[in-house]
Amino acid sequence: MDFSLTEEQEMLRDTVAKFLASRYNLADSRAAAKTGPGWQPEIWRGFAEELGILGATFPEKVGGLDGGPAELLVITEALGYALVIEPYVETVVLAGGLLQRAGGERADALSEAIVVGDAVVALAAEEPTSAGDWRDVRTTARRDGAEWVLDGTKIVVSAAPIANQLLITARTAGGERDTEGISLFLLDFDASAPPAGVTVHSYRTIDDRRAADLSFDGLRLPADALLGAAGAAWESLDRGIDEATAAVVSEGVGCLRRVLADTVEYAKQRKQFGVPIGSFQALQHRMVDMFMEVEQAVAAQYLALLSLDAEPARRARAVSAAKVTLARAARFVGQNAVQLHGAMGMTEELAVGHYFKRLTALEQEFGSADQHRARYVALAG
Amino acid sequence: MDFSLTEEQEMLRDTVAKFLASRYNLADSRAAAKTGPGWQPEIWRGFAEELGILGATFPEKVGGLDGGPAELLVITEALGYALVIEPYVETVVLAGGLLQRAGGERADALSEAIVVGDAVVALAAEEPTSAGDWRDVRTTARRDGAEWVLDGTKIVVSAAPIANQLLITARTAGGERDTEGISLFLLDFDASAPPAGVTVHSYRTIDDRRAADLSFDGLRLPADALLGAAGAAWESLDRGIDEATAAVVSEGVGCLRRVLADTVEYAKQRKQFGVPIGSFQALQHRMVDMFMEVEQAVAAQYLALLSLDAEPARRARAVSAAKVTLARAARFVGQNAVQLHGAMGMTEELAVGHYFKRLTALEQEFGSADQHRARYVALAG
Amino acid sequence: MDLNWSAEDLAFRDEVRAFLDDKLTPEIRRAGRLMTSVYPDHEASMAWQAILHERGWAAPAWPVAYGGCDWSLAQHYLFGRESTLAGAPLLSPMGIRMVAHAILGFGTDEQKDWFLPRILTGEVFFCQGYSEPESGSDLASLSMAAVDDGDDLVCTGSKIWTTHATEANWIFSLVRTSRTGKKQEGITFLLMPMDLPGIEIRPLVMTSGEEVQNQVFFDEVRVPKRNVLGRIDEGWTVAKYLLNFERGGALAPALQVWADELGEAAAAQPGPGGRPLAQDPAFAAKLADIRIRTDVLEILEFRTIAAIAQGRNPGPAASMLKVLGTELSQALTELAQEAAGPRGRVYQPHATMPGGPIAEFSPPADGYVSGLDWQAVAPLRYFNDRAGSIYAGSNEIQRNILAKAALGL
């Protein structure tokens, strides 16, 4: 076992942190979220051109840096620490992994576009009945001559409103919850001018990102829209979900570190009854418990990211353990950070309120604690 | 709604408390438990003759006082407060209720014997496979001429080693977990000289009471050993379990009040770092949480006892809610009482250690929190 | 000892039920059902107050002479319970349930006669000016100055967490009239019209996006001394008296309603493994625990109300009920947010009835809602409900009080 970073990895961490500290701030990003386009395209451009982090986990042949778990760890944690709303996990981790494993010309071209910052990709997988379990695919894709015809509904598709490419899961065979028969399709996309057969309802999320509900009603796609073999997408999707889960765990660790630091600092500054509230033992012990939750989340972050290349059952078990841990930490630390900030913690005036909203969303993204605990139980046999 | 006691009920409470304060002490009762006969028969005699509480819930026709939930509440709470190990719940509440509902000459005679202190009765219901669910009866009783023949195994039968009468559940019809087909039998009993066909393994319990594992191997009983109609005991048994559960909830409240009082007192006396440990805010808040658990247990005590006459589904729901609440309080208050007493709390030198052991047993007696929560869910539909 | 109601009580309950059935319009019910916090939509709440006032039930706890009801304890309790069960919105607590009791207890006849009828009709709508940016849990350290100037007090400073300040036309406030002696001395309880020159309001945007809370700035605001309630420098006495009313309500009935609604919603909501969420053992266990805690809270609340009604001091019970009730409510809003699933991440306040305007949000032109109303309510209620353990004396402060008052520590 070894939890140390190489010099290059430490340098990457410092570079990303410095970029975000100087170029990314809460006011501008929330303005973009609430009254602007939903993101800051110039930041994304910076990720590609100045930091190169959009290619961090891509192979060199598509322009990537061929990085592994350690690179993913330092990048996603830094993004979480700065509360970055731009869709790194959606585009680079989730779509990026699916594209790499699908292979083929279109996938490689899109990978290249992601690396240079030209493509933002969203995955339309959640459906009204799936409750976070993406093997529950009722959207259908049927062949019609050289084309595919898609019908179905997807909900809460993260980043769809700002994506220019959409990955869509659809069933080409099998029953509603079969893992066999799930296929992956690619679609050029513009939420403000959706193609024929697509209805889009875009909205903001509680954590100031953008998402959309989509319905496909006879959407026609060309033959090469199918990525990989028909009906065989589950294995890659299953891995992709684990990778994305590990990435949001890591992002969550970044959020948690910031929230804990802010809370401790606030408790040292804020005076009531003539003394800093951080001098009260009950609050000190609470903050210690928050600290221990954060440290456990850090361990979970290692556990998840360093298990991604293990065989699927071990990978799934580690990722589920990590997500349960992160969810518990997110709730405990988030709620207590608000509590210790008092009513100020409930406003949008301090950072803590914004982080709390993100932590609330993170708790459930890619499966809730209950869902991951149940998966862990099933895997433990 | 009304939670007040009548003057008579208050007098009963005071009388029982005074008797126990002057006549019952931890040293003698533990000596009886560990190196003596397992109980203090002279105390039991006092319950009958001086206090009359063995007849509290029996009708006047068998010599009882015809009391209701309020009487049961004040008596059982007082017994818990004094950590009385004598089998009041087993004999008076559980067996007493079964006998009253069974009716008939033998049952009435035994009721009279209980009221005057001559009979100690244990119910043999738990089996190796029943996991606290007493509808799971695999002990069989079959007719053989005028006699019944019983075969099967009962475990952890509370009070059996000191009982002179045994009630036994046995299946006369139906499948292993059917509620139909369960019958109730009565047996004259002496653990030190068991009748032919009965093997007894007596032991002490963690809470310094006595219990036994029993096996019946062709035990022959006369026809009139059957109480009530054959195969129809479940309804009464179900109610009896709820009554006993409510009674141990109430007993638990007595334990909890004492444990909380001792802990607060200890925290005021015990000095470390030059001040009473009760002056540390973290410990103060812990004791406040213990206080709130005790108050909730008190509310649960009302809820359970005052719902015993409601229709079965409401009764069961109330009793299960109460047991879940008591179990949570027992664990939280018990564990923290030990913690706040430090290592002294882990010894047999202070009362708190003895109460902790009783609270540990109480948590699971007549069903654990998980079991009662599951029953509550099932009843809530 | 009895858990049941008397026949008279049940008859009264039926009368209340009939009234509620008759008078609660779908719009008003909607405002109750889709509340995102303890603060109702202002208009719906005032509309409901008018209906209650017409029936003489707007302020049942007041003395009959001022428009209250001659009800038994059980009737008061049942009225509140039935109103909650029927989905009636809460009335604003600041006027009828709070300052009115201070006016009744400490006001001059003139103050009583002027304010009380107007509070009943809604003509006078109060907000509360207690907390200051530097005085939260330590309320007695408040510093907003009220300088004696002949017939007036001249107020300068600021108040924060003032609910519905923009809707209110009056504010009741604690101000500092003297800085000598203990910090609890030298505080004055003052009633001010909100249109006095020098008052400015800055809405605060909460994490739910709602502008219900405000900071109110006072710049040499001149208030006649006849607007003082009680005596100058003795406002802390009034505030302490009011505390008894602030923490008086029964929360269990509302929690029962919400738990039932959540149970029903979960029965129709897809859960793990393709079964309804209600059948997921983890969810079912959490909901059951909440229901059990609510069953228990109901008894504790009733026992306390009964003690008060019998003229006994409920002692530290009020602090305990505040802690238990708010933590239970938080467990419930947390579970509802879990139950909302992926839809719980969608921000759609237009499908709810929030307590105030929403900052920086334009509802979709077509009114689209992702999922069901309750899923839209869930995140906002979860965010807003964090306030439960913060306001009206944080739960840490309540535990301090309980350590002293209940345990003698």
Add this chain to the structure above:
Amino acid sequence: MDLNWSAEDLAFRDEVRAFLDDKLTPEIRRAGRLMTSVYPDHEASMAWQAILHERGWAAPAWPVAYGGCDWSLAQHYLFGRESTLAGAPLLSPMGIRMVAHAILGFGTDEQKDWFLPRILTGEVFFCQGYSEPESGSDLASLSMAAVDDGDDLVCTGSKIWTTHATEANWIFSLVRTSRTGKKQEGITFLLMPMDLPGIEIRPLVMTSGEEVQNQVFFDEVRVPKRNVLGRIDEGWTVAKYLLNFERGGALAPALQVWADELGEAAAAQPGPGGRPLAQDPAFAAKLADIRIRTDVLEILEFRTIAAIAQGRNPGPAASMLKVLGTELSQALTELAQEAAGPRGRVYQPHATMPGGPIAEFSPPADGYVSGLDWQAVAPLRYFNDRAGSIYAGSNEIQRNILAKAALGL
């Protein structure tokens, strides 16, 4: 970054495994498996120490010159892990893992040469005399007097919570040699044979019935000054140094073993509704949470051990691991007691391997056991495990330390 072991590490692991397979007799394994606390059966533990000593592995953390092993960090970790997985009993911590390090750090050559080999063989068996009846969490307030009398110190007072005092022939103790200055000053670290005149032992009966802990009384016990470790009045320095070793071990492997054993037991144990307990969702969820927390603890423990091995200060991590490890262990022993069901109420220490004699208990003549061994162990382990959050600096004290050291509060 890597979660895996190197090929060299794996080879070493296999060597350890082979040794354990070969040498762990069923009797010794039984002593490990049926432990009721962190204190093993004395005889079995000493027997295992002898076997380890024969192989040169009794004290791997000592310097090689004194019988330690030249192992890498990973090897030390894997040795502990494999021993636990194989069910080896713990060795008594007082000698090899504690006082020996103090002797190595502060002892004279004479002390090292006399004590260390005898500790290894078990000829010298230490107990610890730190706590006093009035000095628990506030250890530095200890008052047992050691009066200077020429070549001797004359000790009067009493020590409490002295584990295995009746088995031990030596005690290391903190005594007060001076009452001027801060309370941490004037404390001396003293080694005493237990057979000195004036020493008396009173066993303490714990809730488990076990007599493992004792109170030790000292009445003018005369101890030569050459038995002082370090300098007179500077014993606190030695004690603080020792603390680093007291909290050093990895607990996660043992918790993994217990969790696996509990999972297996639950698969064979009747649970609700006629299904095995392992399939009860409530039980399964609790066991899964414990396993998940253990997976996480393992990483935290290894990270800390790695930091120490690299000569870095692990900072407040030791306090955190103590809290997390003991609370996790308590969750597990609590769940095992739940799982034991009705049998968990039966008191049958004769089916276990407790750390000491059982007071006032006669095992049944026929050796009858109700249920299975693990069900007999469950309540005793649950009772004894309450000590986890009390000893070695209570978890409240650890949180105080963490507030300062980790958060600067």
